[in-house]
Amino acid sequence: MxxxxxxxxxxxxxxxxxxxxxxxxxxxxxxSVPPIREVVVEVQRAAYLDRPGLCFTQGKPYIGVSLEPGGPYQETFAADIYKPKWYRVIKIKTLIKFSYLHFMVKVQGSDEIIGVVDIKFNELANQQVCENWFTLSGEKADGKSSLKLRIQCIESEKKxxxxxxxxxxxxxxxxxxxxxxxxxx
Structure with missing residues (x-):
């Protein structure tokens, strides 16, 4: 005791x-007036992204993150290395208010998109950290493929x-x- x-x-x-x-x-x-918004995205893990076929003939999957519509875009795949790193913290500061975060899981070396996840900013409005597994959607998504993401949208540093x-x-x-x-x- x-x-x-x-x-x-x-x-x-x-x-x-x-x-x-x-x-x-x-x-x-x-x-600041107007307020500078900061979106902090932590791409933690991915599950069930494997596709049938010989692994050495397929490109490795990686994630593209963008603010939509028409906002900045970043990837977990660095151009100067030959394999993607999954864990990455992406910070985007912006004055413009966007509608949603768009995550695309792509295959290196092709235009193939395994799946997408869209998260609306109004779901992140309370400035709390949202940490969860998100299921991929799209033509190639199998219903099991998912991403573990940790997201926070900071509207006001003072608040x-x-x-x-x-x-x-x-x-x-x-x-x-x-x-x-x-x-x-």
Whole structure:
């Protein structure tokens, strides 16, 4: 029981420090007009992308990410290496408000598209991190192929710091209540 109490005290101190840090950043943050939006996409994994046939005759799959309609485009495949790397963090800053994020899983060396995933920005409006497996759709998608993505759309840095400081305060208060229960036992 003593180690549980020490662990809770350690966590409370951590959240109190983070609360102060985020509150200070919130106070010092300057809102840009118009606001600069930042989309942070973490391409983590892919599942069931294998296609029948000899593996050495097929190109390797990779992912293209774009803001739509007509926004910037980036890929997980780097042109200077011969194999794609799946894990990649893509950050896109923009003044323009786009409708959705478009992910295309392509095959290297051909125009073949294995599948696509579209995520509307209104699903990301709360600035929270969305981490999930997304099933690919399209002609070549088999219903099992999927991507594990972690996405956050930051509309306002000032609001983000405020939300984070509020969450740290909430967690610290919850721990304080738990510590009070230990004192009553």
């Amino acid at each position: 003593e180690s549980n109490v020490q662990g809770l005290i350690y966590r409370k101190d951590f959240y109190d420090k983070k609360f102060k840090e985020f509150s200070r950043k919130h106070e010092n943050c300057i809102e 983000l710091y405020k939300d984070l400081s509020d969450k740290c305060q909430e967690l610290s208060d919850d721990i304080l209540k738990a510590l009070e229960k230990y004192d009553q036992v």
